[in-house]
Amino acid sequence: MGADYGGYGSDDTTRLFGVRLDRFDRLRETLTGDYKATFGLTTVILFVLAAIFAPELAPFDPMAQEYAIMQAPSLSSAHPFGTDSFGRDLLSRMMYGARISLGVSLVAVTIGAVVGIGLGLVAGYFGGVVDDALMRFVDVLWAFPWLLIAIMLVAVFGQGVWNVIAAIAFAYIDDFARLARGEVLSIREEEFVLAAKNIGLSDTRIMIEEVLPNAVAPLIVQFTVLVARAMLAESTLSFLGIGVKPTTPTWGALLGQGRSLIGQAWWISIIPGIAIVVTVLGINLFGDALRDAFDVRGEEGSP
Amino acid sequence: MSLLDVENLRVTFPVDGGPDVRAVDGVDIAVEPGEIHGLVGESGSGKSVTARSVMRLLDGAVVEADRFDYRGEDLYAKSEAEMRTIRGDDIGMVFQDSMSALNPVMTVGEQIAEVVRHHGDVDESAGLLSELRRKYVTGTSETAPSWRRAVELLETVGIADPADVATTYPHQLSGGQRQRVMIAQALGGDPSLIIADEPTTALDVTVEAGILDELRRLCDEMDVSILLITHDLGVVAETCDSVTVMYSGSVMERASTEQLFQHPAHPYTKGLLRSVPEGGATDGELTTIPGSAPEPTERPDGCPFRDRCPAAFEACADPLPEHVVDAGHATRCHLYTERDDPGEVAWDADADIDAGVTAVTDDSGEPSPTEVTDG
Amino acid sequence: MGIQRYVAKRTLQALLVVYVVATTVFVAVRSIPGDPARLILGGDADADAIAAVRAELGLDQPMYVQYARWMGDLVRGDLGESIFTGEPVASRIIGAAEPTLSIGLVGISIAILIAIPAGIISATRRDQWEDYAATGVAFLGISMPSFWIGIVLLLTVGTAIPAIPSYGYTPISEGIVPWLANVILPATAVGLPYAGIITRMTRSSMLEVLGEDYMQTARAKGLPPRVILFKHGLQNALLPVVTVAGILFALLLGGIVAVEMVFGVQGFGRLLIRSIERQDFPIVQGSVIVISIIFVFMNLFVDLLYMSINPKIKYGGEA
Numbered sequence: 001m002g003a004d005y006g007g008y009g010s011d012d013t014t015r016l017f018g019v020r021l022d023r024f025d026r027l028r029e030t031l032t033g034d035y036k037a038t039f040g041l042t043t044v045i046l047f048v049l050a051a052i053f054a055p056e057l058a059p060f061d062p063m064a065q066e067y068a069i070m071q072a073p074s075l076s077s078a079h080p081f082g083t084d085s086f087g088r089d090l091l092s093r094m095m096y097g098a099r100i101s102l103g104v105s106l107v108a109v110t111i112g113a114v115v116g117i118g119l120g121l122v123a124g125y126f127g128g129v130v131d132d133a134l135m136r137f138v139d140v141l142w143a144f145p146w147l148l149i150a151i152m153l154v155a156v157f158g159q160g161v162w163n164v165i166a167a168i169a170f171a172y173i174d175d176f177a178r179l180a181r182g183e184v185l186s187i188r189e190e191e192f193v194l195a196a197k198n199i200g201l202s203d204t205r206i207m208i209e210e211v212l213p214n215a216v217a218p219l220i221v222q223f224t225v226l227v228a229r230a231m232l233a234e235s236t237l238s239f240l241g242i243g244v245k246p247t248t249p250t251w252g253a254l255l256g257q258g259r260s261l262i263g264q265a266w267w268i269s270i271i272p273g274i275a276i277v278v279t280v281l282g283i284n285l286f287g288d289a290l291r292d293a294f295d296v297r298g299e300e301g302s303p
Numbered sequence: 304m305s306l307l308d309v310e311n312l313r314v315t316f317p318v319d320g321g322p323d324v325r326a327v328d329g330v331d332i333a334v335e336p337g338e339i340h341g342l343v344g345e346s347g348s349g350k351s352v353t354a355r356s357v358m359r360l361l362d363g364a365v366v367e368a369d370r371f372d373y374r375g376e377d378l379y380a381k382s383e384a385e386m387r388t389i390r391g392d393d394i395g396m397v398f399q400d401s402m403s404a405l406n407p408v409m410t411v412g413e414q415i416a417e418v419v420r421h422h423g424d425v426d427e428s429a430g431l432l433s434e435l436r437r438k439y440v441t442g443t444s445e446t447a448p449s450w451r452r453a454v455e456l457l458e459t460v461g462i463a464d465p466a467d468v469a470t471t472y473p474h475q476l477s478g479g480q481r482q483r484v485m486i487a488q489a490l491g492g493d494p495s496l497i498i499a500d501e502p503t504t505a506l507d508v509t510v511e512a513g514i515l516d517e518l519r520r521l522c523d524e525m526d527v528s529i530l531l532i533t534h535d536l537g538v539v540a541e542t543c544d545s546v547t548v549m550y551s552g553s554v555m556e557r558a559s560t561e562q563l564f565q566h567p568a569h570p571y572t573k574g575l576l577r578s579v580p581e582g583g584a585t586d587g588e589l590t591t592i593p594g595s596a597p598e599p600t601e602r603p604d605g606c607p608f609r610d611r612c613p614a615a616f617e618a619c620a621d622p623l624p625e626h627v628v629d630a631g632h633a634t635r636c637h638l639y640t641e642r643d644d645p646g647e648v649a650w651d652a653d654a655d656i657d658a659g660v661t662a663v664t665d666d667s668g669e670p671s672p673t674e675v676t677d678g
Numbered sequence: 679m680g681i682q683r684y685v686a687k688r689t690l691q692a693l694l695v696v697y698v699v700a701t702t703v704f705v706a707v708r709s710i711p712g713d714p715a716r717l718i719l720g721g722d723a724d725a726d727a728i729a730a731v732r733a734e735l736g737l738d739q740p741m742y743v744q745y746a747r748w749m750g751d752l753v754r755g756d757l758g759e760s761i762f763t764g765e766p767v768a769s770r771i772i773g774a775a776e777p778t779l780s781i782g783l784v785g786i787s788i789a790i791l792i793a794i795p796a797g798i799i800s801a802t803r804r805d806q807w808e809d810y811a812a813t814g815v816a817f818l819g820i821s822m823p824s825f826w827i828g829i830v831l832l833l834t835v836g837t838a839i840p841a842i843p844s845y846g847y848t849p850i851s852e853g854i855v856p857w858l859a860n861v862i863l864p865a866t867a868v869g870l871p872y873a874g875i876i877t878r879m880t881r882s883s884m885l886e887v888l889g890e891d892y893m894q895t896a897r898a899k900g901l902p903p904r905v906i907l908f909k910h911g912l913q914n915a916l917l918p919v920v921t922v923a924g925i926l927f928a929l930l931l932g933g934i935v936a937v938e939m940v941f942g943v944q945g946f947g948r949l950l951i952r953s954i955e956r957q958d959f960p961i962v963q964g965s966v967i968v969i970s971i972i973f974v975f976m977n978l979f980v981d982l983l984y985m986s987i988n989p990k991i992k993y994g995g996e997a
Contacts, residue, residue: 139691139695140695140698140699144699144970145927145931145932145969145973146932147931147932147935148966148969148970151950151954151962151966152702152703152706152962152966154954155706155707155710155954155957155959155962156706156707156709156710228820228821232821232823232871233932235823235826236823236824236825236932236933236935236936239823239825239936239939240935240936240939240951241951241955242951242954252823255825255826255829258829259829259939259940262829262832262833266833269826269829269833270829270830270833273822273823273826273829273830276822276823276826277818277821277822277823277826280820280821280822281817281818281821284817284820284821285817288817358897358898360894360897360898386900387900387901387902388900389900390897390898390899390900391898391899391900391901392900395898396895396898396899398891398894398895398898400891403890403891403892404891404892404894404895405892405895406892406895406896406910406914407892407914407989407990408913408914408917408987408988408989409910417899417901417905417909418899418900421899421900421901422900429905431902431904431905431908431909434905434909435908435909438909472989472990474989474990488895488899491899492899492900
């Protein structure tokens with residue numbers, strides 16, 4: 001069994017930060033041969049590029065109001081995605097919005113991952129009382145649906161990017177903690193971990209250099225899935241008007257503003273939605289291809 | 304007429320992006336009415352695949368044979384619907400790992416009773432809706448003939464308190480009890496042939512002896528023939544009337560149990576028998592032969608055993624011959640067809656220890672170098 | 679572990695979680711900047727009036743007294759009064775519950791009715807067009823925000839079929855048909871993402887079950903394919919789905935709140951959002967606690983359901 005994970009100094013496979021590189025051979029094969037992965041990755045890259053280069057690419061200033069077409073939102077060749085009720089160009093607003101939507105999700109899930117994986121590692125590695133205490137804490141986190149965390153944060157601190165990030169990060173800590181703990185529990189009895197203990201490596205070193213690299217595959221898959229879900233959560237919060245400040249053009253907020261104009265300007269409610277769906281679909285498909293590539297079994301969707 | 308008569312069976316598994324795997328390469332098997340026929344070989348010798356091919360349970364495999372007759376009728380000429388009236392009905396099957404082979408969410412009584420309903424002589428509806436109603440709504444009535452028969456069968460296979468045991472779930476029973484349940488289940492359709500695939504491998508030696516006695520008794524008293532698949536020559540010695548020895552997809556030797564143990568002909572059989580205690584059972588590990596069985600894709604031409612055979616010579620690269628040693632005793636070794644005197648096979652007594660390999664393994668899978676575990 | 683002990687232990691755990699949630703809410707509300715009394719009375723109220731309201735709310739008491747009062751009220755089901763209307767929070771929440779529960783329950787029902795057959799077909803017809811279709815739709819489902827599905831439904835079905843009202847809510851007391859007609863679009867919007875996840879779950883779990891030894895045993899017993907699939911396979915395949923279905927209530931909640939806004943349903947979600955906008959804290963804190971309670975006990979219920987369909991737990995063995 002030890003060989004499956006790469007034992008402590010037991011083979012001469014090339015490694016990067018302790019992760020056996022041959023594990024990624026199948027990943028490369030899958031990613032080049034799989035239509036899901038190709039579509040997913042391409043989509044995500046396109047949206048990320050659009051977000052990064054929004055100032056260069058956007059045809060208009062997202063805040064510039066065109067008085068001539070104010071109150072008369074329309075689709076035209078100058079504004080292929082239409083304009084909103086203030087005469088602002090929707091395409092430009094969406095490109096800037098992508099920065100918020102993608103950025104918030106990535107940062108939130110990264111924070112959730114760091115904290116959650118840390119908790120899970122420690123709980124799983126040490127077991128006993130430490131494990132019990134940490135996992136009870138995780139249980140409590142889990143009993144707060146993310147929406148409630150967001151509502152409480154907004155109620156206390158008002159609206160803001162960091163509140164949204166905090167709410168989503170909080171909500172995903174338990175997902176990462178549980179997964180990491182489960183992985184660690186199965187890895188910590190492996191021979192290469194026992195060997196590392198025998199030669200006197202410190203617990204911290206064993207956790208970071210021996211245990212973590214071997215739990216990396218399912219955690220990456222989890223990360224991808226949760227980024228997709230975080231985008232949906234962020235858009236919901238913005239749509240409800242309890243997310244990022246209403247003046248910031250996130251995709252969810254654009255949809256929220258379009259709601260009152262649904263009769264006369266359907267595109268404001270539809271087009272940013274399509275952006276959300278395509279991006280999230282891309283991330284989900286990419287995540288699924290990763291799951292196949294890493295051969296990660298298990299739940300399709302714990303929230 | 305043999306009950307089961309298979310000639311030149313070949314089973315091939317197509318592999319995506321690789322060479323096809325021929326798991327069984329020209330096997331003859333004959334089971335006579337009223338006997339227990341042993342099919343013995345290492346893991347990966349193709350014995351389980353051979354057994355499953357009789358039930359036509361090999362999805363995705365290409366099965367070819369010159370003859371595949373059960374009671375004189377070609378099993379592979381039958382439709383899937385006709386096969387369903389043979390599986391569980393005329394041929395019962397007992398699997399090795401009773402924990403995973405029994406359904407965890409159904410009582411063992413119901414698992415036996417459903418066989419009785421589908422194949423036995425009871426007047427109970429066995430359609431999908433009746434079965435689902437029974438499972439989820441009403442439960443199986445304990446006065447239903449199928450249930451009473453299930454309890455009877457549990458008693459037949461030596462279960463104490465059969466009525467109580469029938470209402471339990473598999474995980475509540477011991478390994479030996481579960482294996483008896485598997486046998487009762489195989490008996491549910493009143494079969495003429497039971498295929499038992501390593502039925503005792505997962506069990507303790509004492510429990511194993513009980514199960515083997517049970518099979519022997521069923522064969523003698525209920526006129527059931529048994530095809531017993533095993534890796535353990537001890538089990539063969541104890542239970543079987545006749546035996547077929549397989550190695551890497553081919554038959555090496557076929558004989559009555561007595562002939563095989565008294566006058567083994569094939570060097571492989573001799574190697575296997577070398578350290579089996581006289582007529583006694585072994586507990587799992589049989590013996591050791593240097594080297595390991597070839598992968599199906601890397602078999603040498605001719606005799607698959609020749610790379611490990613101490614008596615190998617040039618002719619071994621030729622296709623396997625058929626040599627009749629005695630009435631009911633045949634071997635497929637070139638020593639008998641190419642040499643006037645096959646002579647004695649010189650097995651080096653220490654070879655296995657030097658090589659540090661276990662050639663014939665128990666159920667743990669492929670023969671592999673013994674792992675060195677310290678601490 | 680006996681079944682009663684297990685249930686007792688899980689219930690106790692659930693209550694503990696609710697207690698921690700309630701405490702957190704207490705602390706959170708006290709850390710909101712500003713004086714609730716001033717908020718109630720408006721900016722130009724005089725000091726005496728403010729002091730009177732503070733006394734009435736118990737805000738002049740020491741923290742631990744406030745905490746004890748807060749917990750005591752909770753236990754008696756008293757969630758306080760709305761700052762703006764003075765109505766008891768509990769009755770506001772109960773009043774808003776029917777539309778929300780209707781959307782949620784119909785949504786879950788739609789999801790399960792679609793997802794479980796789709797998952798089974800997907801698994802049994804693996805790598806054929808049925809599988810690709812089901813998988814594709816499922817992926818689309820989990821990638822769409824509920825409220826956006828609502829908007830699309832509103833623009834398409836809602837405008838195309840006048841018989842389906844796309845706004846507001848009809849209480850169930852006015853008849854099942856008008857109620858259902860009114861609930862069906864929001865419920866679908868909420869249910870589709872849920873259906874996507876359950877389809878994927880059912881598929882992977884069914885695929886695993888199809889490879890199990892006992893499925894081959896069932897074949898070796900000569901049972902017809904449909905009996906093998908539904909009698910031997912289905913229950914085993916649904917065991918893991920049940921556990922996840924419970925966890926997914928969190929997902930459902932966000933969906934319902936947003937969908938209520940799309941369809942102008944005067945439900946719990948709308949109450950919640952309005953209260954945040956108006957800073958009606960008693961309603962917000964009451965809602966948070968009620969949702970946590972529902973959430974925790976839903977999961978307890980799912981646990982018990984799982985136990986009742988899994989004999990391994992019901993009859994001992996692995997606990």
